[in-house]
Each structure stands twice: as C-alpha cells, then as structure tokens.
Amino acid sequence: MSVDVKQFARTVRWSEEQIRRRLQHCQRQGWAVVIEHTADASAGNRYWDRWGVPLHDPEDPGPALQEINACRAAFPAHYIRVIACEAGRGQATIRQSLLVHSPEGQGNGAG
Numbered sequence: 001m002s003v004d005v006k007q008f009a010r011t012v013r014w015s016e017e018q019i020r021r022r023l024q025h026c027q028r029q030g031w032a033v034v035i036e037h038t039a040d041a042s043a044g045n046r047y048w049d050r051w052g053v054p055l056h057d058p059e060d061p062g063p064a065l066q067e068i069n070a071c072r073a074a075f076p077a078h079y080i081r082v083i084a085c086e087a088g089r090g091q092a093t094i095r096q097s098l099l100v101h102s103p104e105g106q107g108n109g110a111g
Helices: 016-028 062-074
Strands: 032-038 049-055 079-088 091-101
Touching (some): 016 079, 049 062, 062 079
16 A cells, blocks of 8 residues: 655654654653554544553653554554643643654655
C-alpha cells in the first residue's frame, strides 16, 4: 500500500534518543503522552487507534518508549505517532504530534 504522507510536517527518521528527548520535553511541560496507530495514514483518515492509556510521568520517558516499541512489535505495518496533550478547562489540546514509526519502505518515522 502506497500512502501519501504529506500531512506529516517532518519526514525524518527519528532515533531512539531523539524520541526520548521529545518525550522528556513533553512530559516536563506536564503534557500527557498518547500513542496512536493506523494502517491508513492518508490525509482523509482522521481516526487513529489509541494504544494503551495516556502516560503521565514527568521524570522518566522509559515507559512511553516501552509502549512505543510494544506497539511497533504488535503493528509493524502500521504508522505510529505520539501526540502530547495539555488538559485544561474540560478539553485536551494537542501540543505536539510526532510520527515515530512507518511501515517498511514508506520512508517516514523511526522504524
């Protein structure tokens, strides 16, 4: 399946260390980290499946990295993204979105 991923602002492969640093930044801001995945990353697909529960740990990005790797192992042919949400006034605002895995040969994300 060939997917046009123009909706993603960054088209780099993220190393584990770069992902760790982004997670640390998000967690230091007090934002919840949410992992989502989908087989269809086309611009028309607004619905991604959530992996696990939102993670809140300002001290250690390790659990979030473990969940990202578990999602990669379970869905190697899916796109995986991390979103950081700030909760306030009864709503969650997305502060950051990062593609951390793409299917083999798609050239986007870390995996």
